[in-house]
Amino acid sequence: MARSEHRRWGKTAQTQADILDAAVAVFAERGYTTATIADVIERAGSSVGSIYHHFGGKAELFHALWAEHTQGLERSAAEAVAKAREDGVSTPIALFEAGGAAYLRAVWRDRRVARIFWTGDAPPGFEVLRRQRGQAWIENNLKLLGLAGSLEDRFVAAVFTAIMGEAARTVIGCARSKQAEAIIAEAVRVSRAVAESRGTPD
Structure with a gap:
């Protein structure tokens, strides 16, 4: 150049x-x-x-912030999963936990930005984008968890995704990093409990 x-x-x-x-x-x-x-x-x-x-305009600026924020979260999760694989981790739930914990730590790190998107004060059409991203997140977790494409499997992937989504919402409201880490640990524990209840322990 x-x-x-x-x-x-x-x-x-x-x-x-x-x-x-x-x-x-x-x-x-x-x-x-x-x-x-x-x-x-x-x-x-x-x-x-x-x-x-x-x-x-203002709506496009809001959407650009959303895209930058979500891409950063996804990148943090993907890098954590890749690192876990390099370290020899191979079970689906352990990989999910690695990605989920990294995702939630990224949410905590960028909580000021994240809060903007949880207030409900957004341009028209934003909820459609949020739902589309949620569906894409479920599809990614479906693959990461080694699930097939049956209706039951999609439901299970949605449950795991919801655990991390609700944990993210809670982490955004945490006042201290120690509190955020406690929520992250709980999200991982609940995910593991769900996996074990389905007979797929680590």
């Missing part, structure tokens, strides 16, 4: 990051409905043209 192109790319990436950081602060403080693009502009020290060029 030519030096001038590298500088331009770096400036663009930094501008996008600054806008997203400002959006997190504004949505967290004011909520989606009350927040305005002007609020984000002021916080980011950017311009109207820059925000619309990189993201579009």
Whole structure:
């Protein structure tokens, strides 16, 4: 890459990051409905043209935050599962626990952003995106847990997914890391109990 192109790319990436950081602060403080693009502009020290060029309007900015947040959580879980496999872990429930614990720790780490998406204050159509992601999460867990595609297996995968989803909601509200770790440990324990009740212990 030519030096001038590298500088331009770096400036663009930094501008996008600054806008997203400002959006997190504004949505967290004011909520989606009350927040305005002007609020984000002021916080980011950017311009109207820059925000619309990189993201579009307020709804698109919210969706971009959601995409960045969820991709980060998924990456943390996938890396943990890959590391567990490298360390010789092979049983489905143990891999699920490794991925689930990493996912929940990422939620705790990014809890300020995560809270934005649990308030119910979101642009039209956001709940559809959330449900679609939930279905994709179930499909991933179906494979990770070594389950087939029967209705019963899909139900089981949904149960495991719900355990981590509710744990994530709880972790977001924790006041201290020790409290968050206790919830993570409990989510892992409940997952293991469900697996053992089905006759598939580690």
